[in-house]
Amino acid sequence: MKAVCWFGKTDVRVESVPDPKIINPHDAIVRVTLTAICGSDLHLYDGYIPTMMKGDILGHEFMGEIVEVGAEVKNLKVGDRVIVPFPICCGRCWFCKNDQWSLCDNTNPNAWMVEALYGFGGAALYGYSHMYGGYAGGQAEYVRVPFADINPVKIPDGLPDEKVLFLTDIFPTGYFAADNCDIKPGDVVAVWGCGPVGLFAMKSAWMLGASRVIAIDRVPERMRLAREACNAEVVDFEEVDDVYDVLKEMTGGRGPDCCIDAVGMEAHGHTADALYDRVKQVMRIEFDRAHVLRQALHCCRKGGTVSIPGVYGGFIDKIPFGAAFGKGLTLKMGQAHVQKYVHHLLARIERDEIDPSFLITHRVRLDDAPAMYRTFRDKQDDCIKVVMRP
Amino acid sequence: MQSAQILSPPSSQNVNSRERWLSVVVGSAVAAYGLSRRSIAGITLAGVGAGLVWRGASGFCAVYDALGLTTAAESDHDTSNVSVPYGRGVRVEQTVTIGLPPEEIYTFFRNFENLPRFMSHLKSVTVLDDRRSHWTTKGPAGSDAEWDAVIINEIPNELIGWRSVDGSQVDNAGSVHFKANPADRGTDVKVILRYDPPAGLLGAMTAKIFGEDPAHQVKEDLRALKMLLETGEIATTKGQPNGVPHRARLRERLAEVMR
Numbered sequence: 001m002k003a004v005c006w007f008g009k010t011d012v013r014v015e016s017v018p019d020p021k022i023i024n025p026h027d028a029i030v031r032v033t034l035t036a037i038c039g040s041d042l043h044l045y046d047g048y049i050p051t052m053m054k055g056d057i058l059g060h061e062f063m064g065e066i067v068e069v070g071a072e073v074k075n076l077k078v079g080d081r082v083i084v085p086f087p088i089c090c091g092r093c094w095f096c097k098n099d100q101w102s103l104c105d106n107t108n109p110n111a112w113m114v115e116a117l118y119g120f121g122g123a124a125l126y127g128y129s130h131m132y133g134g135y136a137g138g139q140a141e142y143v144r145v146p147f148a149d150i151n152p153v154k155i156p157d158g159l160p161d162e163k164v165l166f167l168t169d170i171f172p173t174g175y176f177a178a179d180n181c182d183i184k185p186g187d188v189v190a191v192w193g194c195g196p197v198g199l200f201a202m203k204s205a206w207m208l209g210a211s212r213v214i215a216i217d218r219v220p221e222r223m224r225l226a227r228e229a230c231n232a233e234v235v236d237f238e239e240v241d242d243v244y245d246v247l248k249e250m251t252g253g254r255g256p257d258c259c260i261d262a263v264g265m266e267a268h269g270h271t272a273d274a275l276y277d278r279v280k281q282v283m284r285i286e287f288d289r290a291h292v293l294r295q296a297l298h299c300c301r302k303g304g305t306v307s308i309p310g311v312y313g314g315f316i317d318k319i320p321f322g323a324a325f326g327k328g329l330t331l332k333m334g335q336a337h338v339q340k341y342v343h344h345l346l347a348r349i350e351r352d353e354i355d356p357s358f359l360i361t362h363r364v365r366l367d368d369a370p371a372m373y374r375t376f377r378d379k380q381d382d383c384i385k386v387v388m389r390p
Numbered sequence: 391m392q393s394a395q396i397l398s399p400p401s402s403q404n405v406n407s408r409e410r411w412l413s414v415v416v417g418s419a420v421a422a423y424g425l426s427r428r429s430i431a432g433i434t435l436a437g438v439g440a441g442l443v444w445r446g447a448s449g450f451c452a453v454y455d456a457l458g459l460t461t462a463a464e465s466d467h468d469t470s471n472v473s474v475p476y477g478r479g480v481r482v483e484q485t486v487t488i489g490l491p492p493e494e495i496y497t498f499f500r501n502f503e504n505l506p507r508f509m510s511h512l513k514s515v516t517v518l519d520d521r522r523s524h525w526t527t528k529g530p531a532g533s534d535a536e537w538d539a540v541i542i543n544e545i546p547n548e549l550i551g552w553r554s555v556d557g558s559q560v561d562n563a564g565s566v567h568f569k570a571n572p573a574d575r576g577t578d579v580k581v582i583l584r585y586d587p588p589a590g591l592l593g594a595m596t597a598k599i600f601g602e603d604p605a606h607q608v609k610e611d612l613r614a615l616k617m618l619l620e621t622g623e624i625a626t627t628k629g630q631p632n633g634v635p636h637r638a639r640l641r642e643r644l645a646e647v648m649r
């Protein structure tokens with residue numbers, strides 16, 4: 001079959017590889033009908049995630065049709081249409097039972113690698129480095145899905161692929177970010193980053209009762225979507241002197257109640273700390289650039305919540321922890337517990353309350369993946385979301 | 391969790407016979423290689439090799455002495471009724487939480503023929519009678535070892551203790567303890583192993599350098615036990631496709647390790 005493989009920094013190729021097969025009794029094989037490139041795939045593309053190996057198959061946003069099931073998969077049959085959440089979860093451990101799916105104990109065969117870095121490790125992910133399990137990803141014609149009795153969600157006929165594909169990651173991730181804010185009536189939610197997760201966080205903030213949504217970015221096409229599709233008030237951080245002053249003025253001097261960092265480890269900025277991060281990251285003495293996180297901690301109102309769906313991998317410094325402490329902030333973060341939200345969000349799509357396909361800008365074939373990674377990374381051609389058909 | 395410890399009382403001859411032979415063989419090879427290099431580094435290496443040869447010949451290791459270690463002890467005339475006398479060998483202790491009541495885990499573990507299903511270095515265990523069983527392992531660098539074990543202590547649903555019988559290839563003893571946690575937190579399963587490595591402590595250290603650290607092995611085995619009991623399978627990616635043939639990936643991995 002054809003698959004998008006990682007070969008090194010900014011080197012992805014479409015290769016011919018053997019078809020996947022059932023390995024464990026709870027496995028299924030899915031024939032992929034639609035897959036996407038995620039913003040977090042760009043961290044792999046740019047070489048910021050350790051423990052990648054040449055030939056690894058990428059992709060954690062995919063859906064398709066069941067073509068084979070293992071002996072212990074009783075709830076799915078060949079021909080079922082499914083979306084597959086990006087965290088691989090067992091559904092039986094303490095974390096899964098407590099709705100903390102992305103912290104699953106039992107799916108990562110390389111958990112010791114994460115433990116060495118983080119103390120304890122969570123769920124394995126598709127196509128996202130060996131420390132996250134080393135599972136082959138879904139930017140391919142076929143993919144092996146472990147614990148298929150738990151993870152895939154059946155999609156009713158009549159809903160097109162493009163409307164449901166983003167239930168695999170970015171829609172639940174945005175919703176998780178907003179849910180983490182514990183939004184109360186009257187709350188102002190500020191979202192840094194108008195990429196796909198940021199846009200879904202804005203939509204979700206409205207669903208959860210926000211009274212105002214403010215978006216911060218600098219890319220014109222993305223700011224347009226935030227304004228027009230997500231009903232957000234938009235701040236272009238390159239056009240203002242200080243984001244803090246602007247947000248403070250917009251909120252009557254209080255600051256936003258909830259601040260969402262939907263940017264993560266490759267933040268851009270034009271202040272001194274952003275330059276400092278860039279230099280350290282280039283010199284490999286700091287993994288992550290944390291400009292947005294610092295700004296969010298600084299801007300958030302007293303007693304507010306900073307929610308972080310943006311991915312961080314390693315160490316960051318110059319974090320204004322005094323601000324977080326002094327203002328009594330709540331910090332919430334992590335990989336989204338997709339399985340906790342996915343059925344609720346599918347129901348919203350079925351009721352036509354949201355059509356997640358609004359942010360697709362590029363529809364291409366799997367063969368175009370190498371060029372599309374570059375286009376997406378460089379935000380050229382107004383690229384916001386790429387979907388690929390094998 | 392606690393990693394492997396090497397314990398020993400002081401002694402004048404502190405290297406056992408198997409390890410002394412290993413020391414001589416490895417030392418000679420290192421010395422020969424060092425001399426063939428005809429450089430300062432080569433001469434230094436030759437010196438290290440010569441030291442190992444002397445260590446093997448004399449049975450005294452200055453490093454063990456400085457660290458208070460020994461592998462010699464009474465290994466050839468062991469009269470005690472424990473397999474690995476206190477203060478000797480390698481000790482490993484690891485704990486994992488499993489989301490099942492102690493009875494179920496105890497029952498699974500008590501049938502020793504289940505052990506190879508999650509212990510990657512065990513080839514097979516054959517139960518001989520209610521207390522005795524025969525164990526076969528894959529040792530470091532492909533060397534197999536086997537022994538008979540006997541259960542020496544047992545409290546149903548709480549603990550199982552066993553040791554190898556006298557004259558085993560690998561003297562070892564182990565116990566597993568089951569402790570129920572409050573609420574829905576499952577059972578703490580603690581394994582304590584003590585063994586006398588076949589190639590001595592030098593062998594144990596060499597194995598550690600090549601990634602066969604016993605503490606890591608026990609930890610991974612317990613993780614596999616948890617996966618097997620909680621989900622019915624052990625997570626793996628062995629056998630899945632990728633864009634580079636397996637052999638080339640191994641070569642790359644090796645090159646990374648050597649770098």
